Amino acid sequence: MTSNTDDLDVRVVGGGVIGLTSAIALAEDGHRVRVLSRDTAAGTTSAVAGGLCWPYRIQPYERAVAWSVRSFQVLTDLARRPEETGARMVTGTMTATTGGGGGAAADAGDGVEDGLAAWYAAVPGLRRASAEELPEGCASGWRARTPLVDMPAHLRYLERRLTAAGGVVERVEVASLEEAGASADVVVNCSGLGARELVPDPGVHPVQGQLVVVENPGIEEWYVSAASGATDTTYLLPQPYGLVVGGTARENSWSTEPDPAVAEAIVARAARRFPELARAWVLAHKVGLRPARPAVRLTVERLSGGVPCVHNYGHGGGGVTVAWGCADEVLRMVREVQEGRESAHR
Template identity: 55%
Template sequence: MGIDPSGDVIVVGGGVIGLTTAVVLAESGRRVRVWTREPAERTTSAVAGALWWPHLIRPKALARHWALQSLSVYEELAARPEETGVRMVEGVLGESRLDEQGSWAAARVPGMRASTAEEYAGTGLWARLPLLDMPVHLRWLRERFLRADGAVEVRLVTDLAEVAAPVVVNCTGLGARELVPDKAVRPVRGQLVIVENPGVTTWLASTDSDTGASTYFFPHADRLVLGGTADEDNWSLTPDPEVAAEIVKRCAALRPEIAEARVLGHRVGLRPVRDTVRLEREPLPDGRVLVHNYGHGGAGVTVAWGCAREAAALASR
């Protein structure tokens, strides 16, 4: 198989991991193309609630490292929220204590403290964290990539061996299950309800200690994103009306004004969960290099920039 001379890196996958990786590679001087099965606005990333926080991602030490690199980038991008889709927003992490987070949290997240009874009825942490408007952010990533002379092609890849470039970066998320193949990647279904924002300005993320049900709401100027679910090995992309009603009910129990908010739409996404993120270099027999960067679950936004930098370094060795 001949190597395509028109570009030296092809990134397969156009979600937040793929686009961020492509940006880092292109801005380092590499010639980069992104091959994506569907436009960014139709990827799982576009559905994400998109609050930065290193949660349920392993290996923990590396994930924290990647997350803190990403935090620094988002803090800079938050200076231009209308352009980048990134804002620093205050809210409560329910069922969390500062002494459980490790020294990094208090040192790196300014103003993190125990929440008051007025802010949250249970034990929680008040924090100011990046919150991303994903359609805006994905559009900004794509435009930044194109300004770095990158190119995006909508095309289906059924075999990584068919991707004729000296360096291929696999950012296919759940697609890696069949494409690698890697059966360790599995879907965890998340359902969201989008409502008109009734004036909520802070976010909240809570987990019921008895049922394990996750409840969260994330405010944007024109809408409020309500969640959520975590249905393992569920491939359905069809919103369930009963689940949607339960999500609204749980959120309204925390903020009563949500009960009367007009529903604007429903979203479903499949998180590409793996026991540990796969971020590694694989030399191929024909001399090409394959770099894997997938398995981030629901924390893709949280670790995107840290993982992108490591993937770019692996691609350049």
């Protein structure tokens, strides 16, 4: 959709999945967009993400579910071209924790207990898993066909799409949001964990995630068992480059170095559910720092120099899942800024 009003000069700070999708929404609307990022897309936390489209460790749930539903729609469409976009539709199981417990898929018939009822209602074909479809030791779960994204490939697609829309990516470290807005009409802050210092916002903190990539022994479906506040989780995500086995969710841990003992425990947990993994060849170890916050910040404020700044950060473990929904809100907010400028000039 192209705006009928004069376009704006926009600086998007951050080149991960949140920054790139926001930039694409704005560039495809006709704005002049430059993404400012210290790291290449491949060097961002987004590149380490498992890539499953499902709300995880993100608040507020009501808004996050709405954003997730929008992203589900976009990624489902992109999954028609998996080699180009990195998105595929894959069937899998989201389990409840043994003995109930309100995990990622709580043991509630309508999904109300874990705040995701609207998500369950929106996913086509989502249903209760039968006992035969659950690994031994799992009490209950959901079966669904959802987007699973090969993030390195997807980030390359997003950069190509942004370039095709006239956007530009610059490798530069931004010292302040005011600096980013010095020659812009609007700043969009998608700096993730960097917002802790850049805003500054002390509520932003890392949730460390470690995973292991192994040679896939023939597992074709995804599997997740992750209680909402658990430090250790179990998930398997079949990607073209190998089977992603996870994982951890460690609050306020800043280390990006893989811990061999943690890696061994990750594989051991998964092998208890899927014994063939005990002999799988390890291809890689990865660690990412999820940019967490008590709730996503998606608001507009004026910087000290007067330039409007749309904040879009604090997505925790749900960045891939909510990116396109949040990008729509960023576009709406920038349009409101634009309309305000035009009204002032009349």
